Amino acid sequence: MAEQGEARQIRLKGQLVEYSLQRRARRTLGLRIDARGLVVSIPQRVSIAQAELFLVERADWVLSKLAEWATRPKPASFDVADGIHFPMLGQRCRLQLSHGQPGADWVQGIDSRELHLRLRARENPRTALLRTIQHYALGYFGGRIEEYAWALQQSVPGIQLPRLALTNARTRWGSCSRISGIRLNWRLIHLPNAQIDYVVAHELAHLVEMNHSARFWQVVELMYPDHREAQAALREAHKIIPAW
Template identity: 55%
Template sequence: MGSPWPDSRGAAVEQRSIVLRGEEVVFTLRRSARRTLGMQIDRRGLTVSIPQRASLREAEGFMAERADWILEKLAEWSKRSVPEKRLVEDGMSIPVLGEPCVVRWTAGANRTHWVEGYERRELHLHLRRHADAPRVLLRGLQDYALEYFAGRLDEYVWLLQRHVPEVKRPPLYLSNARTRWGSCSKLSGIRLNWRLIHLPRHQIDYVVAHEVAHLVEMNHSQRFWRLVATLKPDYERDEAALKQANRIIPQF
């Protein structure tokens, strides 16, 4: 399948294929300093990560044991439609917190202004040039997202502190990741994908609750999911809905 090449982290990477349940599956094999075998499926396909000294036979056995799951997840990703990129234009409507938001243009110094009423939300772009609209729109959405997410993080940390009082509120940053909604590190804090701002409030809350639970359980064990359920009892509904989020989130 060709010679391995190093990725950005120095790991040896190569393209290979395997037949699972009679179906050929192309995958990326990644050798690194990790101690265990692992796999990930996203829009790029299947990636299998193995220790440097692990054999190809071990990797294939690892995949064979999980064949049904691999084929199911690959099928799910193949059905996900990728939204076409939209032109940023005056009068366009985009979802913000799961509800329509109209984008208005006017002359100005490349600033944004939000107009929020009981039945409507508008984002006004004050532009020096029409060509600046995409950049100003992005900044406006990200600023709004950071402020909104901060409030949700405050609430879920407070809920967690009722059960684990010693937990401290971590720093919050925005992420531009394409395949992850959030991440949590005890060293660097919580990162949330700014594109979540397009989704309904309850789905955002699930992602926040998920990452806040990682402040106590840095894993996906049964204890972790029990903690998520304590913070957000209906989380399973939102977890399932996030699989269709790409149909809602616009691409600019």
């Protein structure tokens, strides 16, 4: 989705506010506030001075929303140890740690799963778990991109399967470039399938329209008709994703 922008600060009614400034192929200025903070999206030709005037004019709303998010409970970080639970694809997953030949086995149940993770001697469990989750995410995301790219090709012939890489970004779920391909935030793997599929469809649609025009959303809807519901659910992702 949107690329990570320039980190900036502005004083609104005496309060110093940090925000991310993103230049986008759009016609109007936009604001977004969620668990990751304040994001200001502006057209390419709009100046920083104009963007900050836009913020000043909406200072009451911005400060109110930031205060609201500040009072919401933050996801608790967890100590990686045998028997802990963490979310995978929206399901509860139990971690079973042991030592021996390094490896990982995912055991799928009806509504839950287990990860049997074998560690080297003196290997950091947190590092091993993170590596294992990211490896799983790369394979899972790749499969979803293949499926949705195939669906897109039925309506837009000539679309090539993009390269995939993971990102550790804090302020975006994904990004797309016709040159470098698609990058997806590995933390998405904690969320339900529907939300992951929406992000995949969103980024693939950028191969057709590198903007968020009406035509872009038509392409998204072609691949993922329930995109509005998934997009709304993503705003609550902070309640699910562990604080790594």
